Amino acid sequence: MIDNTLKEILTINNNTKTSNLSQPHSKLLIRNLGLKVFVHLIGLLPFIELLIRWQTNQLTVNPIQFIEQSLGLAAINLIIVGLAITPFITITGWKQPGRHRRTIGLYAALYVILHFLTFIGLDFGFDLNKLARQLFEKPFIIVGSLAALIVFALAVTSFKYWKRKLGKKWKILHRTIYFAALLAVIHYAWALKGSVSNLSGDVIRPIIYGFFVVFLLLMRITTIKNWVIAKRIKLLAGR
Numbered sequence: 001m002i003d004n005t006l007k008e009i010l011t012i013n014n015n016t017k018t019s020n021l022s023q024p025h026s027k028l029l030i031r032n033l034g035l036k037v038f039v040h041l042i043g044l045l046p047f048i049e050l051l052i053r054w055q056t057n058q059l060t061v062n063p064i065q066f067i068e069q070s071l072g073l074a075a076i077n078l079i080i081v082g083l084a085i086t087p088f089i090t091i092t093g094w095k096q097p098g099r100h101r102r103t104i105g106l107y108a109a110l111y112v113i114l115h116f117l118t119f120i121g122l123d124f125g126f127d128l129n130k131l132a133r134q135l136f137e138k139p140f141i142i143v144g145s146l147a148a149l150i151v152f153a154l155a156v157t158s159f160k161y162w163k164r165k166l167g168k169k170w171k172i173l174h175r176t177i178y179f180a181a182l183l184a185v186i187h188y189a190w191a192l193k194g195s196v197s198n199l200s201g202d203v204i205r206p207i208i209y210g211f212f213v214v215f216l217l218l219m220r221i222t223t224i225k226n227w228v229i230a231k232r233i234k235l236l237a238g239r
């Protein structure tokens with residue numbers, strides 16, 4: 001991360017053949033570096049929180065369940081953060097966060113994998129027969145697995161090699177994240193004890209997540225997107 005920024009600085013230095021950076025360039029580089037650090041902090045925060053809780057004996061009386069749930073929450077949060085980047089650019093016009101979509105996506109995939117590994121490893125001791133029985137008893141796991149497969153496939157194909165190889169199909173493939181996000185919300189709501197029909201139990205949070213995901217998807221519709229952009233331009237022009 002820092003290496004790339006240093007490379008950018010060196011390139012600019014070489015191009016300008018001076019040892020001092022011009023003010024706007026150095027400001028831009030500092031701002032980009034700040035954003036990179038911020039993005040990695042967002043990605044690492046759930047892991048750091050778990051580490052602190054582990055060190056301070058705050059993993060509750062059921063640590064495996066707590067870790068599994070925390071990793072699941074981290075995964076869904078990061079999927080949503082990734083999904084929110086395009087609408088954020090539409091609303092603010094600030095394009096820089098778009099460069100960090102992949103990093104956020106990779107962190108989301110990492111937490112999905114850790115969530116899955118905690119489930120089959122710590123919870124089931126890698127006993128696949130037991131796992132197969134669970135799939136029938138708890139169908140929300142099938143929904144989560146579908147979402148996980150999509151997220152994993154997108155993480156693997158996020159590299160330049162696949163982008164080049166798949167061409168136009170790459171964009172279509174990566175749009176399946178919309179479907180994965182909806183599946184993740186259903187998995188979340190279903191995993192919690194409660195009922196969506198009478199809003200009992202813990203369902204309020206997944207419902208809010210669901211509304212937010214739908215909002216982020218609606219913001220991608222060209223008519224809505226253009227309307228928001230037009231409003232922003234008008235607002236900035238002071239009309």
Ligand code: HEM
Pocket residue numbers: 065068069070071072073075076079112115116119141144145146147148151184187188191192
């Ligand atoms: C994109 C993929 C996935 C996401 C975003 C996700 C997210 C979540 C979330 C947010 C929860 C609820 C956490 C809470 O109680 O606060 C959860 C629970 C759970 N997930 Fe996932 N999950 C995914 C995939 C999977 C997969 C592949 C499996 C297993 C094969 C799985 C197994 C479970 C189980 C067993 C629970 C219930 C944990 C408990 O309360 O004891 N999930 N997941």
